[in-house]
Amino acid sequence: MKKSLFLFLWILCGPFCLAQEFKVMTYNIYHGEKPVPSSTDTTKSNFPELINLIIQKQPEVIALQEVDSMTTRSSLLFGEPVDMMTKLMRETGYRTYFGGAMVFDGGAYGEGLLMKKRLENKTQKLSNPAGGEPRAVAWAKIELKSEDELYFGGTHLCHEFEENRLAQLKEIIAYADSLDRPAFWAGDLNFDPESPIYDSIPEYWKDAGAVAGNTQATYVGEEGKRIDYIFYDSRYFELVSYEVLQDVDFSDHYPVMATLRLVNRKPQEEK
Numbered sequence: 599m600k601k602s603l604f605l606f607l608w609i610l611c612g613p614f615c616l617a618q619e620f621k622v623m624t625y626n627i628y629h630g631e632k633p634v635p636s637s638t639d640t641t642k643s644n645f646p647e648l649i650n651l652i653i654q655k656q657p658e659v660i661a662l663q664e665v666d667s668m669t670t671r672s673s674l675l676f677g678e679p680v681d682m683m684t685k686l687m688r689e690t691g692y693r694t695y696f697g698g699a700m701v702f703d704g705g706a707y708g709e710g711l712l713m714k715k716r717l718e719n720k721t722q723k724l725s726n727p728a729g730g731e732p733r734a735v736a737w738a739k740i741e742l743k744s745e746d747e748l749y750f751g752g753t754h755l756c757h758e759f760e761e762n763r764l765a766q767l768k769e770i771i772a773y774a775d776s777l778d779r780p781a782f783w784a785g786d787l788n789f790d791p792e793s794p795i796y797d798s799i800p801e802y803w804k805d806a807g808a809v810a811g812n813t814q815a816t817y818v819g820e821e822g823k824r825i826d827y828i829f830y831d832s833r834y835f836e837l838v839s840y841e842v843l844q845d846v847d848f849s850d851h852y853p854v855m856a857t858l859r860l861v862n863r864k865p866q867e868e869k
Contacts, residue, residue, distance in 0.1 A: 618744050618860040619838060620658035622828050624752065624784035626851035629664045629707075630675055630682055633818075633850045643675040644848035645682075649689045651846060652712065657855065659740060660692070660712040661752025661784045667696050668705035683710045697721035697736025699754070709736035709752045709785070717741055722751075722773055724766040728759035733766055735773070735783070746860055749774070751783035763788060764795050771803065780834035780864060786826050786851065804832045806856040810840035818850045828856045836861050 625648075632644045652660065666672045668679040676685075683694040692712035698721065699708035711719070722735040735753040742748065753770060756762035767787070774781040789795045791808065799805075806828040807813070816826035830837070838857035846853050 618742060618746060619857060620742060620860075621655070621855060621857050622659055622661075622750075622782065622784060623652075623655065623657040623853055623855045624661040624663075624786075624826055624828055625853040626663040626754070626786045626826065626849060627665065628849040628851070629666050629671060632848050645675075645685070645689075647846075647848045649686065651843075651853065652686070652690050652692070655855065657712075658714050658742070659738070659750045661736070661750070662710035662712070663752070663754040663786045663851075664707070665696060665710035666702075666705060666707055667698065669703040669707065670705075671703050672705070679705060683712075686710070686712060695719040695736055695738055697734050697752070699723075699734035700732040708734055709754060711736045711738050711750065711752050713738050713740050713750070715741045717747065722769070724753075724755075724769055726756060726759070726762045727765055728756075728761040730756055730758045730762060733762070735770055735785075737773075739779070742860070744860075746863070747779050748860070749777045749779055749781040751781070751785075753783065753785040753787075755785070755787045755789070757788045760789075760793075760795065764798065767795060767798070771800065774831070778864060780831055780860065780862070782828070782830040782835060782858065784826075784828040784854070788825055790824055799829070802832050803829050804837070805829055806837050806840045806858075807842075807854070809837045810856075812840055812842065814842040814844060814852075816842055816852050816854055818847070818852065826851055826854045828854060830856075830858055834862045834864065835859060 687694040693716040697709040698706035
């Protein structure tokens with residue numbers, strides 16, 4: 599009898615209940631190029647490996663950094679200028695969005711998002727008071743299978759000036775806090791956990807790697823350097839798992855993945 603009841607409840611609500619747990623990935627893809635192609639592999643583009651990774655891991659959402667759109671540089675990899683997010687959409691079946699941070703090389707350069715179900719998108723331009731490259735956040739409103747609506751952002755902060763990184767981080771958090779649904783965001787932030795900028799982050803915004811106690815490097819070029827993050831608002835989410843995919847070696851960064859669980863909704867949503 600108990601087994602029959604359990605089976606009935608599982609059939610009735612199992613998919614709905616499990617849908618509130620979802621996977622997130624962030625990855626700096628080095629503008630789609632292998633940093634050091636092997637002597638036996640003459641293919642410069644890392645897109646075949648990237649596409650296979652996405653299909654294999656099946657995250658609900660993915661934030662990509664260093665994404666080209668119709669640049670001359672992309673033609674060196676693909677034979678013609680390519681909108682990388684459109685190519686990924688065709689190859690993976692995900693909904694995609696490109697948030698251009700700057701005009702570059704005949705096209706644009708910035709942030710990319712892949713999502714299984716997208717409702718709307720927005721590009722948030724970030725300030726750079728010390729000068730340097732323009733930066734942005736690609737934001738998406740997404741819907742889980744449970745019909746819960748969330749906001750997800752992907753970004754790449756300034757690599758040159760701490761003043762810029764601090765200003766940009768404050769703008770991201772202020773925007774995320776203003777949203778009417780729970781939010782989480784990820785990206786290459788170009789500072790490590792020992793940075794004063796890291797210490798400025800409000801307590802309720804949790805670094806998935808820190809919560810998991812995982813200090814593995816996320817940047818290939820410098821041993822032990824952790825600069826790629828997934829941040830979630832702990833008032834609404836909890837961490838289920840976290841990993842750095844250090845066996846994935848077709849960029850100068852490693853992909854970072856986390857599984858989050860939605861445990862609360864903003865007061866505006868509660869009935």
